[in-house]
Amino acid sequence: MESDTIEKETNKEQGLKNNFNNSQHDGELYTEREYCKKILDVSYNPYEGFHPATEKDDEGKKVFIDAKKICRIFGTDVKTKVLDDVNLKIYEKEFVMILGPSGCGKTTLMNILGLLDTPSSGKLYISNNLTVNMAESERAVFRRKIGGFIFQQFHLINTLTALQNVELPMVLDNLETDTRTQRAMKLLNLVGLKGKENNRPSQLSGGQQQRVAIARALSNKPKILFADEPTGNLDSVSGKQVMKLIKELHDQGITIIMVTHDSTLLKYATKVIRMKDGQIEQLLQRDE
């Protein structure tokens, strides 16, 4: 950057610094410089620290999910190709974020990777097992034993308490009552909801409901967590609490695949998939 440009930018920042000194925005105390950068977009780049992924980036990593030539077509009379020849490898312990414009196929891709949906063509391997010919009962076992799921809309059962919601997957797994209650209590404590065990979803804030959903997703000790816009319905403070929890889970070794529209969350990711029109437009890897 030319020196007079730098000077202009610095003056702009200084002017804003005077206006926004120690300002509180979105529930977070930004330094003046950070805030100026954000609103002026002077040099704020959510992709800073990432580079286009190469084969070298994956050396020594263990493949968890391998998607080959995945297509998904919806409709019978009028067919719409929503995923078009997607090739993708996800490695153990990665924190993968899927971004892209509305309707580009992010949720469809995540649903296929999580065995909530099946591709129209292509092959999907999970831990080297080909999933295409799996019976629905086997897919259900994967979803219950290996995967954990959280969604923008929480999907809690309104007639059950927080504790009962977290216990539910363990009931399906026939765990003894004492064991599952103890585990659900521990998980609710972990997500910061001690004392809210007997509240029903309607008696909890959005952020608290999402934390119950996270506790429920953890009840089966998943190896991989699928999160579709987990902060999409939350205010920024609750969103940050939820992201902090998800980051902690990643730090503990859980692989995370998350769909988001919010590029400010990229700071948590180790890999970024940018999608467009049903295809992977760009694959980015965090610098070591």
Ligand SMILES: Nc1ncnc2c1ncn2[C@@H]1O[C@H](COP(=O)(O)OP(=O)(O)OP(=O)(O)O)[C@@H](O)[C@H]1O
């Ligand atoms: N079950 C379905 N039947 C028909 N069309 C579908 C179905 N599910 C998704 N679609 C279509 O597939 C396209 C991709 O949807 P998808 O939800 O994967 O996009 P997205 O990138 O997650 O969008 P958004 O960011 O808005 O959530 C959309 O045009 C959508 O209308």
